[in-house]
Amino acid sequence: MWTADAKDVAAEAANDLRYRTGADSYDAVVVLGSGWTGAVESLGQQDIELEIADLPGFVRPGATGHASTVRSMWVGAKRVAVFTGRTHLYEGYGAMQVAHAVRTGIAAGADTALLTGSAGSLRNDFAVGQPVVVRDHMNLTGTSPLAGPDFVDLTNAYTPWLRHTAHETDPSLTEGVYAALPGPQFQTPAELSMLRMAGADLVGHSIALETIAAKEMGADVLAVAMVSNDAMSGIFGSANYDRALSVVQQRAWHLGALLHGILFRA
Template sequence: MTAARAAAEILHRVPGFRPRVGIVLGSGLGGVADRIEGATVMPYGDLPGFPLPSVEGHMGRLVLGHLGGQPVACMQGRVHAYEGNGFDALKTAVRALKLAGCDTLVLTCAAGSLRVEVGPGRLMAISDHINMLGANPLTGPNEDSFGPRFPSMTDAWDPALRALMRRRALELNIDLVEGVYAAYPGPSFETPAEVRMLKVLGADAVGMSTVPECIVARHCGLRVVGCAVITNLGVGLGDGPVDHDQTLRAASAAASDLERLLTGFLDGLNIDEGRRS
């Protein structure tokens, strides 16, 4: 099993280290990994079956170490459906994190806002998703060792983890909204008509990733929490064109708030568990 071989390589690289939280960093957000303490860096090419990103802003490295007091395995970059290589590498990466010891997956991404009052630079906790990719990463024979044939997506984005993220944002004076994320195939940006459609469907933000990782993670029993960095208003909702350079610039500008939020959130995992014990 490729995921098992990748997990074994992760654990072999840092003897005695076992990550508890997996993190996936989206477009322009890779700098968050620079804050990981005692970091060991593994290029994806060293890990069997891991994805090899081809998009600017995705470095393709796994960073092991500690953030917010938690042992983490941080994916510095992801692959997307529009890159045309299917979901096998994505599934391998998420399942390898599970087999290496992770019980929680934190997903981040850049997204366009479908709400004019939520502009660039804001952070949005993902409360639910709409899969508009036209594909599901679990299509094909089910791997029973990871999860059931028909996994539930009720509360796919863990309510308790999201509540913790909201509390930490309030304590850190970080402006965090909450909303539904729609995954659109790309690589072209949405048309104004598509933006209007997504709003009617109930989406608050749109991007080209994140939902497949959530589906795979829930299938194999990982708890999932997500945060989108708003980089632009959807086409037709604001002035000016939307392009990838703008996405990277806006994501980088908001990365400091995301870094503080993730660090506080991870530190809060220990606090909350202490209250429950």
Template sequence: MTASLAVQAAAEIARRAPGLTPRVGIILGSGLGGIADRVEGAVAIPYTELPGFPVPSVEGHAGRLVLGRLGGQPVAVMQGRVHAYEGAGFGALRTAIHALKAAGCGILFLTCAAGSLRLDVGPGRIVTISDHINMLGTNPLVGPNDSAVGPRFPSLQDAWDPALRRRVAVASERLGIPFSEGVYAAYLGPSFETPAEVRMLGRLGAEAVGMSTVPECIVARHCGLRVAGCAVITNLGVGLSDGPVNHEHTLAAASAAAADLERLLIGFLNDLDTPDEGHP
């Protein structure tokens, strides 16, 4: 059923944006939806008009697919996502990502808002995700496997593509945007983590924590998409500072940092066709 809906959604994408074959799919996290406004020649499709697509229920997630060009590349931008804590399962998430691939995407670039587990990486910083820890208690591939989509037991070694991460680093340096990489831990939510959980995640090797992104990476890698992503730091983890940690603060802080993420994303896309000297 998921595969059938994805094919239908891809056909609707092709119908609504004739002549455009997106190369890069982009998912925008909380407070970052404004980046979609930079898409040139934009065609916006509400998720409700795409078969099987998710319908977000959280503030800061518009729920529409924006097709056009960004940084010189044809893109399909998901302006908003659903989260595991919303309780709808992973079927719509799988459909959306499979539809992006069926529409032509070979790369999925994920963005999210996150809390920092490092005192030296504070609000406003952008962290390129180098690896992840799945603390959701579940996996989006649970259930029957469609071998036409991907293997039953996919490897997640280098799930966050090293060559794409190098390109993000190069773009960051060229644009003068402070650069760091880190491991992202996904917590189920919707409650924020306790101080004890923040300390635990730091000891496990995580540098940032949020409530999304990991399921999209797993689904994308399962179906053969290359994955890169950045977390916008909106706050220090609970117990690491006296600052507020709530959704309103997350949206405000993410919106303030969105300009740097926008520049970085456009720079990454502009450089996508240049040779990668670190990768034969």
């Protein structure tokens, strides 16, 4: 599938989303990552909720910690489309499918994309349970949501003014570089050491492909990754997905309030 074809499918889904929710347009799109589903309760005022599989081009997320709905919400005067889960490469889907939600939200009018996820920390000064603003990413998935002759500039993939707004909302926030890998396996000790030496601060299985698609469509992007585990502990012991997921779920309400504050100011 070419980029233009993926955008055509997203436009069809966006038209259906607007029709079913009665919205003329959307101001922002939010994609909630692993364990973030509960954040929707404090993110804004709910209007209408739909099953995403009922919209063109969507499949039901299959990963643990992801819901299967899209909520039309209000954050102040802003209309926001909130996808309560996402699909991943490791579920057997391609990059175009992974980016379909963010493309749909932008096709529905959103000029701002807020992407979230959980991530392992590669730094000693990033604590488990700490949200981190993504400053940049390393796309190590071996794929792209773009296919065609046009190039896309990712120099400022994560919009500086949105990052500034995030820091105004919560001055305690720090920033980091996110390494995106396909999963579902966790990284080996050698891989973790390589990523840290290459300059990665966080490691996860999402965000990067959606960011690329959003930038190609001209949207501003902010990404927030919740530190769910100390990835470097994998060098000395085994990783535990359920424990990492629980860390994010326990803080979901506060994460939703953070997103609310950012969107309200943006």
